[in-house]
């Protein structure tokens with residue numbers, strides 16, 4: 001096991017206890033996503049692991065060694081861990097390439113140059129090697145900071161919302177290259193996000209936090225197929241939620257159905273279409289079924305009465 005957090009207690013102030021008896025175990029070589037609504041404690045947890053915040057009691061153990069936080073480290077931050085937070089801490093008077101190469105060995109300069117270019121390619125910044133950070137946008141600086149953190153091959157890499165300043169197409173490109181690099185190089189990564197969709201195809205494990213509590217910790221597939229609570233289900237986007245009473249009354253097998261888990265069929269359970277709207281690759285429909293409004297996706301525009309099948 002790479003990281004273990006045991007009985008951790010931490011609060012930013014006396015009135016609000018954020019982490020109480022918090023426990024977590026993370027295996028080596030995994031991509032782990034930390035998700036949950038704004039304010040649930042994702043950044044705080046990363047800052048605690050990295051050693052920027054002092055916990056009150058409990059243990060954080062990395063690779064069988066206890067970490068002690070800022071009270072023991074003169075320079076903030078653990079040496080075996082690298083974190084890219086929402087501020088990027090680049091050297092302002094060094095070029096992008098110099099920033100990325102800062103921690104690489106100077107013994108073979110040709111090799112170093114190749115490595116810097118490889119890392120810049122991972123984050124799509126190879127054309128900016130000679131530029132100073134002050135001439136880059138926030139999103140570009142963030143990508144340079146990610147490349148620099150990868151160069152150090154840390155035991156554990158922490159990325160706090162790394163795609164937050166990127167537009168959609170850049171995000172899609174970066175995440176594929178970044179996650180592949182992390183996997184191919186056997187790095188261990190904890191990545192925080194408020195948007196599960198953006199990390200979904202790449203994550204080994206999803207940890208859901210709410211008010212500093214761990215709500216669920218499973219693979220993405222297990223979490224998606226069996227969200228423990230409404231809060232978890234809603235993190236995946238639109239979802240139809242049925243109380244136990246409704247579930248029994250409607251003879252359903254689950255409490256949560258995502259829109260594509262309700263099919264439009266030739267015969268079955270009759271329902272009435274209230275709205276049908278073009279949404280790109282599908283139509284978004286609001287459908288009334290036995291007095292309850294559901295969101296259902298379909299290939300065709302719908303109207304009138306339809307039949308539903310819950311899968």
Ligand SMILES: Nc1ncnc2c1ncn2[C@@H]1O[C@H](COP(=O)(O)OP(=O)(O)OP(=O)(O)O)[C@@H](O)[C@H]1O
Nearest residue numbers: 012013018036037038039040041042043044045194
């Ligand atoms: N420096 C601070 N002083 C006091 N309270 C803080 C401080 N930093 C965070 N908090 C509080 O701690 C809680 C957790 O905040 P944190 O930033 O860890 O959440 P988050 O899940 O990362 O949120 P977001 O997704 O918005 O970044 C929030 O209630 C927040 O208001």
